[in-house]
Amino acid sequence: MYKKVIVLAANQAYVSYLETTIKSICSHMKQIKFYILNEDIPTDWFQLVENHLEKIDSEIINVRCSSAMFQDYKLPTEHLNYAAYFRYLIPNHIVEDRALYLDSDMIVTQDLSNLFELDMQGYPVAAVEDLPTTSEGFNSGLLLIDNKRWREEDVVKQLFDLTAQHHHEVYGDQGILNLAFQDNWYRLPLTYNLQVGSDSQQFTLGDMAWYDLFKGKPAVIHYTTGLKPWHQHHFNRFREEWWFYYGLSWDDVILRKYPAKEGWSTLVSKPPYQTAIYTNTVNLHEAENLIKALPQVNFNILAHCYFAPGILMLEKYKNVTLYPCFDPLTHEKVFNQLDFYLDINYEGEIYNIIQKVVDKGIPFYSFQATNHGHEIPHYVFENQDVQGMIQHIKNYLNTLENK
Structure with missing residues (x-):
């Protein structure tokens, strides 16, 4: 049976947030093959999660990567770590021809299977505009990757070469990916990567139009910036959605015990x-x-x-x-x-x-x-x-x- 490939990257300190992202995905989808790019997550955790995923015809692969190859590169902000660069290595470790990469500070609120059938019109990657920062480039938190094309064009080498030259000038891996693909990427609708981490900043700037760009609940919520929903106070939209998926047990996920549309109020x-x-x-x-x-x-x-x-x-x-x-x-x-x-x-x-x-x-x-x-x-x-x-x-x- 064909399984949809979803790739995430994290370190041990981020494992509870990673698992929350995975639970949100599995609340809406089955038959998934997860690849987790990491260098220090215990194998015990993989064994536990594998036991749960088997019940929804899914699996998880432990992909060991080393941050040593990225240590000379600049990180743009304190809340990022070198695991952000691991997405460069997807063609080296993932054998399937299409992969969906997600950051681990995201949650998924609906079935994303349609992305695996999307006609990418010959583009090597599909992503969402990096709003509210710019509409010219994309945010690298969600990447739909033509992995076959990346291998054929040796995108990994291109990314490392560009990083060596420009890492001190651009915003981390995202800046490099935008240099690599420039206008050669497929634009996905905003629902697939709504950056609610920007809410407080845009409000401070007086940008009320930001709140009008998207109404309702997006398919993928991205908690960008350092204002994460697991921090103490309420800064941005959809905080309770993150805590809903965090609070679900694996039995809840597998049995669909709590309807996601009812959310946090069903758990507390x-x-x-x-x-x-x-x-x-x-x-x-x-x-x-x-x-x-x-x-x-x-x-x-x-x-x-x-x-x-x-x-x-x-x-x-x-x-x-x-x-x-x-x-x-x-x-x-x-x-x-x-x-x-x-x-x-x-x-x-x-x-x-x-x-x-x-x-x-x-x-x-x-x-x-x-x-x-x-x-x-x-x-x-x-x-x-x-x-x-x-x-x-x-x-x-x-x-x-x-x-």
């Missing part, structure tokens, strides 16, 4: 109600007492900047979610699910949030010292009357339960 127990605090200060009046008294409420705290330690400490509570440097899509996701709003931050109002809450038609609660809605009817409590606010919120939530 979340409070049934949602509130939010939009703030530009660490000073939140009685926040911790409210959080402890209302475990049935998830407290979303959003800011345009990074959080100070006083806010970060609140993450010890299961019903707190922090969103530093939030962008418009994060706001939309959080705001659309709110049941009520807490106007308990000192200093100024941000994001015109009070008017947005009024327009949404949900109640909001303030203390006298934090009241930003002076002319708007809402619930305002004495600064010391946190128990009164808690009881009023509980009564309100009871009315929601009875609807």
